[in-house]
Amino acid sequence: MSLQRTQDAESTDALLAAEEVQKYFPIRSGILKRHTADVKAVDGVSFEIRRGETLGLVGESGCGKSTLGKTMMRLLDPTGGRIYFDGEDITDVSRKRLRQLRRDMQIIFQDPGSSLNPRMNVADLITEPMRSLTDWDKTKRQNRLYELIEEVDLQENHLTRAPHEFSGGQQQRIAIARALSVNPSLIVADEPTSALDVSVQAKILNLMEDLQEKYNLTYLFISHDLSVIKHICDRVAVMYLGELAEVAPADRLFETPKHPYTRALLSGVPRANAERMDDRIILDGSVPSPEDPPSGCRFHTRCQEYIGDVCETSDPELDAVGDGHVCACHHYD
Amino acid sequence: MSVGHSDSDDDEGDGTPKGGQGSRVATGQLARARTVLRRVMQNRFAVFGLVVVVALLVTAAFAPWIAPYEPTEQNYDALKEPPSLEHPFGTDTYGRDVFSRVVFGSRYAVFLGVVIVGIEMLIGVSLGLLAGYYGGWTEAGIMRLVDISLSIPAIVLALAIAGMLGGGLFPLIVAVSLVGWRGFARLVRGDVKSVMEEEYIESANAAGLSDFRVITRYVLPNAASSIIVYATLTIPTVILWSAGLSFLGMGVQPPKPEWGAILAAGRGDIDSAWWIATFPGLAIMLTVIGFNGLGDGLRDALDPRQVR
Amino acid sequence: MIPVLIGVTLVISSVVYLSPGNPAQIALGQNANPEAIEELEAEMGLNDPPHVRYLDWLAGAAQGDLGTSVRSQRPVSEMIMERLPATLELAIASMALTLIIALPLGVISAVKQYTWVDSLSMVFAIFWISMPSFWLALILILLFSVNWSIFPISGRATPVFTATWLMSLALPAIATGTRRAGLLTRMTRSSMLEILNEDYIRTARGKGIGDRAVIYTHAMKNAMIPIITLIGLQIPLIFSGAVIIETVFAWPGMGRLLVNAVLSRDYPVVQGTVLVYAVIVIAANLAVDVAYSYFDPRIKYD
């Protein structure tokens, strides 16, 4: 199956699809708070997530991956482009429909310490989405609650406690149970293990895999950690400065990365016990500001494969470079 | 909190790992209240404050039983008598017992403190909430109102309002409330804005909660402790302002035994009968220290991150 | 700035407009005949609709004409100009006193946290904060003027900048400044403590440059930023406190003018004084903003 740049959402088994999605944050300055510029956090991104798969979204801080994730589930309103869920255009659906959609799309955040309301107990935290999004009666909610805590390996005596009484790993379990409570089909996991220790991370990743299998969940897994992405994802999208640089099946991406940015990213991963860094690509400088991104290819200011004016003048598009592998680089034109 | 700013993912900072199942932190609201109380009790100043405030409340409640005389009872046989066993705080120019007047004055202090802070809180918290939650023009408008109010010195504004309304208890309440709400508004707006930045608000949106539910279950509970602390610390200010306005003749009017008014009346006799002005002043001071101590203690107890 | 000032004038005018009582009646006294009152009402423009009255007043105020006192029949601006120097003297003196006491004490308490110096200065601060200033004023008069005859009981000695003037200013300045000093001491202490807990202070200690350099170079310069904010917030409060103190000490400032005007329902004077107070506060805040950019290099990048 080859991936075209623009997806015909209805014809594939895409659960969630983005078409040229943009999200700008206005910058207001001066005493009159006039709108003077935009932070182009997400700037024309197209991709799809297939039913039952885990799509990894990887990039450095500030590249817009979190914003993209939240925009895709309409926690943020897109500035431009279209978003399709299960074939339906949800870009500007009514508030009522959006609430219904929340049952299908849930999110897990990076820091469970701050994503759980500190003034609520565990039982309330987990049942809250059911109370507001479903018409289930109290018994049904209670039954589901007990089912869930068993699922995520919490205990009944935890239910009356406040979130701060738990370790990071357990807090993330509570957050997962909360997200799972309304039986969603898609879960956006926004750096779900970055705040955790490695030994706890392993447990959470295992739990997420088990739940995916059991409930046939689809994940959009956002992370900056390539090793974690490689471990858990079926396909991976690499993001740089608000745009997608490359999308490919995980094994292809890690074996034969195409985009110069992806290659630099991969070679930058510290490697335990490796034959050291002779072939390491060290990028110069840091990521430019999304407020005033470079012209043409946004990566050209740091690119080690810079091939001339075309990189500065024309923005490369995602083109197919092999089986389900697309890359946005003039190098491959 | 700079002890062991150790590991990126250790948000406790003191190297304490969270214990999960073995967690020793007590559970539930009741336990939370107990923790707060325990922390208050560890702070000597706060304990002192609590004692003073309780004593004040008891005095106000049982004033008729504590005071040996009627507060307005005049006695021309005992004019300006210095403190004695019979009149512990002496008598004033009309022979009224200063002690009894100060005891009854506690009722005004408690009443004014509680009522005015209540009104300020009602106005300030609502406006602050609106400004912080909705932002945009609502916020701009409300904050402009706060700016305007802040550029007129508090007593000046209160004086103008109270004076124009003609003096007395009711104008005093209106004047001080209309001046004091801005503090609550600023505080609550700031708190709400920082709560709105928290990830749990996004989590509430993902759970499809209504604005009302977000406000009542997320925003207000998380801003509550700072509101409580601020209210406690505002009571002494309000008591000082009320006494000040009464002292200027623009609040509670003599012969009513309000502390500021008693003080004002004793002002002319400061050289011949120092006790008339001294004791109500001490009463105000003690009350203010009491509430400040309690407020300080509450702040430390409710927010252990605060530098002590 | 301008919108805030206009807002202030609106607030004052509404208060005056909503006040009970008839200014014309007040001017002429209880026993004036109705015709005379009516005539004066027309002359004062009291029959105009409120917005016309407001705009008239605003137009006048913009040109420095704040109307005429109902009681003394003198121009309000003239009365205020007479009183302004005394008020500013008192405010500046008590502000200076506040800073001289509060800043060193706050910094020392923070640096010597948990020592007896810290405890002692906090006890003092709490006393100052809790003392009603008008009561303190009476006690000061009783002790220093009546009993020991060191300072004059009341009034402002002229000409200014003489020893007698300074003596007459001393007690009012102390009475106004102490509560502020107490508050600022505590606030300085907690800002300083917060700064001392910052990572960059630890970095500085790690350089082995000694405590003095850490505190005076690294901590103080950062602490000045929140402290300037606090000072800015104190400015209107200093004027607030001065209103009562001016009355106690018969200090011929704007506060006393205002109190008398309020008691005698002299509306134009009330209106004018409040406006001038607001202008002073706004100007002072502007000065604080300027002070910021001196201490905080980050302002440039905003």
Added chain:
Amino acid sequence: MTDPLLEIDDLHVHFHTEEGTVEALDGVSLTVERDEVVGVIGESGCGKSVTAFSTMGLLQSPPAEVVSGSIRYDGRELLDLSDDELDGIRGDDITMIYQDPMSSLNPVLTIGHQLTEPLLAHRDISKAAARQKAIEMLEACGLADAERLMDEYPDALSGGMRQRVVIAMALITEPKLLIADEPTTALDVTIQAQIMDLLRDLREEFEMSVLIISHDLAVISEIADRMAVMYAGNVVETCSMRELFEAPLHPYTRKLAESIPSLETSVQRLPTIEGTVPELIDPPTGCRFASRCPDYIGSECDEIDPQLAEPEGIRDHEVACHYYTDESDAEPPWQIQGVEDQ
């Protein structure tokens, strides 16, 4: 053989908190030889940063209290020194790089001021000469336009640039020992690669010893010669970098390494460690890992605190585990089939 440059011996540090006394360090022993890079790895709360700050004398007391133990630098006992005496060593012979470059630079002082400070404090040097040296050091740390940067405030710099400034600040006195506390944790992958590259080059250039602390095994492995693994306030294993990957001994080390997903290998399911780290308020007696240990051998694990020691037949590799003592009748892992080739 000369003395080690830094020798931490049986260090106990407690934190007095409202909930009780946290026994953050429970007899930590660690040495850094001359011209050696030692990595310390462990999960949050294991005490690795506390160890670093104890060495620098930067623990805040209260609540911290060094209960017992010794920290010897070049033969001098640091714990006996007054703050003034310590100031003669820290910032000069021993310097430190901190985790968060955003908060570890003073926002209201220029880069130049902060950079020249250690030189002016420790060397008899003119301001102009110090400035010159600072500019050279910024350039050595890969910052272009150093001259201009000297007069900038930290806010004008990105995170990566700030960390370079922090490194320049730590190296300007040409220290003998550099302590790097999670130097790249707050940075992005590509910036992390830059910084680790820089650190490696500078270490060779200046021939200094380094104590580097991280929660990320892979980061440390890029630079360290020898490793110390910490768990719940103890050093549980020390060995060469190579040994750690090829033949780790302590059950915790082994489990920890396995649970990290890696780019080179793929597993269906990540192995995990049962249970959670014990509370350090009133910690368990005996081995602090006992309740989670897959190689638990009985009551001695619960009762006796194991000491770091070389197991019989193994050199330059210490482990604190009863599994390897004479009394234990369990089979050490290198004798069990299949453990070597993990």
